Amino acid sequence: xxxxFSTLQISPDGLAILSIPGSQGASERQLLEAIxxxxxxxxxxxxxxxxxxxxxxxxFCRCSPVKSGTLxxxxxxxxxxxxxxxxxxxxTKPCIAVIEGTCAGIGLELALAADxxxxxxxxxxxxxxxAEGRIPFCGGSQRLSxxxxxxxxxxxxxxxxxxxxxxxxxxxxxxxxxxxGEALPRSQELLQLICTRSPNAIRVGGEVVNAGYDIDLQTxxxxxRDAFALCFSSFDQHEGMQAFLDKRPPQFKGx
Numbered sequence: 001x002x003x004x005f006s007t008l009q010i011s012p013d014g015l016a017i018l019s020i021p022g023s024q025g026a027s028e029r030q031l032l033e034a035i036x037x038x039x040x041x042x043x044x045x046x047x048x049x050x051x052x053x054x055x056x057x058x059x060f061c062r063c064s065p066v067k068s069g070t071l072x073x074x075x076x077x078x079x080x081x082x083x084x085x086x087x088x089x090x091x092t093k094p095c096i097a098v099i100e101g102t103c104a105g106i107g108l109e110l111a112l113a114a115d116x117x118x119x120x121x122x123x124x125x126x127x128x129x130x131a132e133g134r135i136p137f138c139g140g141s142q143r144l145s146x147x148x149x150x151x152x153x154x155x156x157x158x159x160x161x162x163x164x165x166x167x168x169x170x171x172x173x174x175x176x177x178x179x180x181g182e183a184l185p186r187s188q189e190l191l192q193l194i195c196t197r198s199p200n201a202i203r204v205g206g207e208v209v210n211a212g213y214d215i216d217l218q219t220x221x222x223x224x225r226d227a228f229a230l231c232f233s234s235f236d237q238h239e240g241m242q243a244f245l246d247k248r249p250p251q252f253k254g255x
Contacts, residue, residue, distance in 0.1 A: 006038060014049035015191055016042050017184075020110075021055045021062060028106060029077055031063040032138075035110065036084045043091045049199070050191040051091070053114055054098040054184060061107035065132060074137075081106070081138030085113035089210060092203045094194050098187045099123040100180070104162065109140035112147065115206065117174040118190070119165045120183040125173060126162035146213070148173055198236035198252045 009017040018038060026034075042048055055061070066077065088095065088110070097103075097111035099119040104126050111117050111125075119125075127136050127144075135141060135157060145153035148171045156163065169177040178186050194202070208227045212220030231237045236252045243250035 006034070008038070010048065011188075013192060013195065014047055015052065015188060015195070016045075016048045016050070017052045017054065017188075018042070019054050020060060020107075026063045028063050028066055029080070031061060031106060032081050032084050035061075036087065039084075039088050039091065043087075043093060048093060049195045050093055051095040052098050052184070052187055052191065053095065053110065055101065055107075058101035059107070060097075060099055060101065060103045061105070061110055063106060065105070065129070065134070078137040081109070085109060085139045085143075088113040090207075092199075092206070094191060094202060094206075096187055096191065098183050099125070099165075099174075100183055102162070104128055105136075106138060109136055109138040109143075112140055112143040113138075117168075118176045118178070118183055118187045119168065119174045120178050120180045121165050122180045123165040123168070123174075123183075124162040125165075125168045126160065127157050128160040128162070130157060130160040144173075196249075196252075198234075198240060198250070200234045200236040200252070201231060204231060 006018055006020045008019075011017075020035065039051075042051055053060075066074075069077070095114045097114040097117045099111060099117060100122055102124055103111055103119075104124075105128065108125055108127060127140060129135060136144070141153065141157060144156065148156075152171055163171075163173075165174065165177055168174045176183075176186070176190075204227045208220075208224050212223050236250075239252060240250045
């Protein structure tokens with residue numbers, strides 16, 4: 001990913017901080033391709049335990065929207081964008097979006113595909129594309145409605161208005177709200193805690209939540225039952241139980 005799109009920092013404990021301010025001169029396709037390449041590479045690295053998506057600047061994932069194109073071209077752009085978000089959603093490493101400023105358009109679509117969103121009081125969120133005669137195209141309309149409800153999602157998409165961090169927290173769009181300047185360090189603390197847990201259980205738990213979210217409760221519970229039983233064949237479960245009995249911190253391996 002070119003430096004105009006992002007910067008990457010990796011801490012000694014395996015926490016990757018990917019800052020994506022974007023570039024006003026970049027197209028939506030270029031930004032999506034760059035994000036896809038970077039996330040795919042991070043997901044494959046064994047020295048990385050968790051990922052933070054953020055922006056060093058005031059706007060998260062800034063780019064220039066496409067102005068025109070054939071129906072085929074636009075469908076292809078949407079299909080590619082949706083696949084990028086699905087790939088992020090299925091990433092086996094915990095991934096959170098940390099927002100300090102404006103999170104709109106593709107930026108909000110990307111944040112919605114992360115495991116959850118943390119923000120500071122200076123953040124704001126929205127889908128302003130309605131002013132250009134467009135709607136979200138990377139799955140954002142569907143993820144938003146599943147998160148905040150159908151009517152609130154329609155209000156945000158129809159109006160194109162930005163909502164404050166306080167309102168986003170109230171409706172359940174973001175998980176945690178911090179004072180200005182504290183969102184990133186507090187999120188690092190949270191992920192450091194999460195990274196002390198079993199990577200295997202985190203992966204299985206995330207897969208069960210994702211797979212069961214849109215199906216009936218009884219079938220989803222069957223998925224949970226089988227995944228729970230499968231945990232007992234793992235090194236991490238045996239190590240966690242033995243550590244509990246020994247009254248010591250567990251040494252998980254993600255196996």
